[in-house]
Amino acid sequence: MKLRFRILAVVLAAVLILPAQQQPSSVKPIPAPTGEEPLLRITVTLVQVDAVVTDSKGRHVSDLKPEDFEIRQDGKVQKITHFSYIRTGPPEQPQLERAKQQLQDKLAPQLPPVPLKASQVRRTVALVVDDLGLSFESIAQVRSAIKKWVDEQMQPGDMVAVLRTGAGMGALQQFTSDKRMLYAAIDRIKWNFRGRVGISSFAPINEAETEEQAAAETTENEFMEEYFSVGTLGAINYVVGGLRELPGRKAVVIFSENIPILQSQGMNDRIMSSLERLTDMANRAGVALYTIDPRGLPTLSFTAADRIRDPSGPRMAEMAMNRSTKFFESQNGLNYLAQQTGGLFIHNTNDIARAVQDVVRDLEGYYLLGYTPEAGTWDKDPKKQKFHRVSVRVLRPGLTARSRSGFIGTPDTDRPVQPRSRAQQIAAALTSPFGATGVRVKLTSLFSNTMKIGSFVRSLLYIDASNLKFVQEEDGWYKAVVDIVTMTFGDNGQEVDRNDRTYTIRMKGETYKQALKQGFVYTVNHPIKKAGAFQMRAVVRDVATERTGSASQFVEIPDVKKGKLALSSIVV
Numbered sequence: 001m002k003l004r005f006r007i008l009a010v011v012l013a014a015v016l017i018l019p020a021q022q023q024p025s026s027v028k029p030i031p032a033p034t035g036e037e038p039l040l041r042i043t044v045t046l047v048q049v050d051a052v053v054t055d056s057k058g059r060h061v062s063d064l065k066p067e068d069f070e071i072r073q074d075g076k077v078q079k080i081t082h083f084s085y086i087r088t089g090p091p092e093q094p095q096l097e098r099a100k101q102q103l104q105d106k107l108a109p110q111l112p113p114v115p116l117k118a119s120q121v122r123r124t125v126a127l128v129v130d131d132l133g134l135s136f137e138s139i140a141q142v143r144s145a146i147k148k149w150v151d152e153q154m155q156p157g158d159m160v161a162v163l164r165t166g167a168g169m170g171a172l173q174q175f176t177s178d179k180r181m182l183y184a185a186i187d188r189i190k191w192n193f194r195g196r197v198g199i200s201s202f203a204p205i206n207e208a209e210t211e212e213q214a215a216a217e218t219t220e221n222e223f224m225e226e227y228f229s230v231g232t233l234g235a236i237n238y239v240v241g242g243l244r245e246l247p248g249r250k251a252v253v254i255f256s257e258n259i260p261i262l263q264s265q266g267m268n269d270r271i272m273s274s275l276e277r278l279t280d281m282a283n284r285a286g287v288a289l290y291t292i293d294p295r296g297l298p299t300l301s302f303t304a305a306d307r308i309r310d311p312s313g314p315r316m317a318e319m320a321m322n323r324s325t326k327f328f329e330s331q332n333g334l335n336y337l338a339q340q341t342g343g344l345f346i347h348n349t350n351d352i353a354r355a356v357q358d359v360v361r362d363l364e365g366y367y368l369l370g371y372t373p374e375a376g377t378w379d380k381d382p383k384k385q386k387f388h389r390v391s392v393r394v395l396r397p398g399l400t401a402r403s404r405s406g407f408i409g410t411p412d413t414d415r416p417v418q419p420r421s422r423a424q425q426i427a428a429a430l431t432s433p434f435g436a437t438g439v440r441v442k443l444t445s446l447f448s449n450t451m452k453i454g455s456f457v458r459s460l461l462y463i464d465a466s467n468l469k470f471v472q473e474e475d476g477w478y479k480a481v482v483d484i485v486t487m488t489f490g491d492n493g494q495e496v497d498r499n500d501r502t503y504t505i506r507m508k509g510e511t512y513k514q515a516l517k518q519g520f521v522y523t524v525n526h527p528i529k530k531a532g533a534f535q536m537r538a539v540v541r542d543v544a545t546e547r548t549g550s551a552s553q554f555v556e557i558p559d560v561k562k563g564k565l566a567l568s569s570i571v572v
Contacts, residue, residue: 017362026085027066047377048082048370050249050286051392051403052342052362060364061399062087069401070393071369073377082370088122088248088363115435115552116177123158123363124175124246126239127356130256131192132228134198140253143189145294145352150182153357159246159433161185164433165235166192175246175433176490176535180554184533196228197258199293201330202323226268229259229333233274236289237281243433244285249366251343252282253290255352259333275333279340283404288343288355290359291334293488294520296350297429300324340405369403421542426485426500429550436539438547440464445536445553449560457555459486461522461538465515468505469544476508483541488526490536496534497526502543531559 049071066083096381127146129299134142146162154160161174162185176182236254243250259273282289331347338345339359344362346355369392377388385408390401420428429436442462449455470478481504488496507515528534537552 015496019175033160045372046370047373047390048368048405049390049392049403050342050368052366053394053399053401053402055400056398058358061360062365064367064394064396064399066369068394068396069369070395071371072393073077073371073373073406074388076374078371078373080369080371082368084368085365086248086368087365088294089109097561106209116157116433117437118161118247120157120435121247121434122155123360124159124243124248124250125360125363126161126175126243126250126252127238128161128163128165128252128254129189130197130232130254130259131164131189132232133165133194133197133256133258134191134294135197135201135257136191137201138255138257139191141187141352142294143186145356146189147183147186148353149356149360150186152446153360154179154182161239162189163239164189164192165232166195171279177556180556181533181535184554184556194259196225201257201298202326225258225260226270229271231324232256233258233271233278237274237278240278240282240285240287242431243287244281248286249363250285250287250332251290251363252287253356254334254337255292255293255294256334257293257295258330259337260330261332261336262329271333272287275336279337279405280408282337282341283407287341288344289337289341290362291338291345292352292355292359293331293334293347295347296352297348300327341403342402344402361459378399411496422483425546425548426483426539426541429541429548430485430487432538434549435552436548436550438545439467439540439542439549441538441540441549441551443536443538443551443553445555447555447557453525455528455531455557455560457488457526457528457536457557459524459526459538460537461486461524461540461551461555462519463522463540463549464519466517466519467547468542468547470507470512471544473506477506478508478512480505481501481543482540483543484522485541486526486536486538488536490532496528498525499524528557531557531561533557 028179051069053064055061062085064085066080069080069083071078071080129138129139129142129146150160156177159175159177160182161176162182163174174181174185236252239252243252259271259275261267261275279289300320303427331345334347335345337343344359346358349355373388387406387408389406390404392401438519441464444460444462446458446460447457448456463482468480468482470480473479481502483500483502485498485500487498490496526536534555534557535552536555537550539550541548541550
């Protein structure tokens with residue numbers, strides 16, 4: 001792999017590179033959460049929860065005071081000691097202005113967005129497509145709805161990811177404000193034939209089967225439902241765990257039509273346990289789970305695929321009732337996730353795009369309420385730790401509060417403090433959707449193809465040398481040691497290629513002075529074996545100060561094997 005530094009406008013031979021709002025005085029305001037601490041704090045001295053308040057028409061209410069709330073833990077009223085309202089969403093544009101802006105956006109050339117800083121993020125949304133639990137009939141509607149939202153409703157300050165439960169998910173590195181990356185992920189949304197739902201949401205009725213065959217098929221179907229439901233919840237759990245590192249109240253929007261809790265033998269303990277673990281982690285991570293059933297208003301009557309042997313009235317009514325019961329039971333898990341985390345369960349609507357819009361609009365703002373928990377809340381013995389139910393009620397008539405259901409009686413552990421290891425610092429900078437700014441860097445990644453190498457990406461990484469610590473040595477030499485890591489991620493967030501090197505840089509005289517003024521460029525080639533959308537990420541770490549800088553860029557690789565004309569990136 002070709003590696004080289006290039007000093008801008010400086011003779012290269014002179015550089016030696018050696019790899020090697022006001023409240024009563026008794027109530028404290030809570031600042032807007034940052035990436036350094038979780039939204040939901042559960043400590044020995046403070047329990048802090050978020051709540052959304054709406055009126056009878058579903059509109060947000062933002063003018064409430066601490067005395068307008070009542071908060072209870074295990075049925076006992078708690079004194080509110082901390083209170084704030086955090087506004088996250090931008091004011092909604094009038095419909096005419098929004099239409100004009102959308103037209104201008106379509107006509108304007110599509111330029112890469114400026115990377116967001118953590119302080120600039122207004123809404124963080126993970127759109128999770130449960131392709132393990134969606135029928136062939138639903139998947140196209142979901143794909144179209146997500147694309148429409150990105151086209152028309154995504155706004156500056158939105159950090160968004162499009163994820164699939166049936167694909168490997170590197171959660172954090174897929175959050176972006178770049179619509180090009182989101183479109184690439186949306187294009188990969190397809191029906192998963194290995195999932196727990198078939199072409200249609202309901203398996204065809206087959207009365208030609210014997211009772212033994214029907215019982216065996218029911219057992220097999222329920223095993224598949226359990227296996228893939230737990231897989232779905234595990235994938236969502238992974239996303240929620242990554243979201244804990246991001247600031248503010250986050251939303252995970254789950255598109256699914258089948259997370260059952262009840263089966264023929266009663267409650268499925270394995271699925272229920274996975275649901276409880278997921279909701280507890282979501283509550284601690286400040287994540288609200290919004291669930292959307294894309295089946296809309298389905299017909300629960302018989303179809304041409306059903307094979308009915310006895311079309312008598314009572315038998316037909318019984319089969320129709322069984323199908324209806326199975327439909328509502330399939331939604332139990334989706335409803336549970338939303339209720340336990342302060343989200344919404346949207347169903348019985350055929351306008352999936354509007355459902356996505358309503359969910360994101362619900363992120364307009366929220367209240368933070370804090371109180372001091374009672375002494376008996378905590379128990380060091382994991383076997384004795386119990387679930388503490390928390391309820392928030394608005395005393396003003398006509399208003400409704402949605403909040404998290406509670407927490408398990410164990411306080412949050414402190415986060416690891418600096419200094420972290422080299423690997424941890426680099427991993428954090430690589431996977432974070434926000435660029436590290438300790439060392440100023442800029443990344444330019446260019447597609448190219450040659451007969452000998454094939455397709456590859458050549459990345460030019462500009463490094464501001466004035467951000468590095470140079471140590472003066474004998475004979476006028478200055479030395480700095482840097483770690484440079486470049487990685488390629490696929491559109492599913494999985495690592496494709498990595499280059500990790502440590503360099504000792506020695507310069508002197510005019511070369512050193514020019515480098516401090518103009519910086520230098522590091523060049524690296526990454527081979528790409530298949531066509532598709534990729535994300536290049538680079539991290540520079542100054543070994544002496546442990547400061548890091550990072551940058552990323554979207555790159556689309558054409559399929560040159562099909563004989564189509566492909567144009568390499570243009571260098572000016």
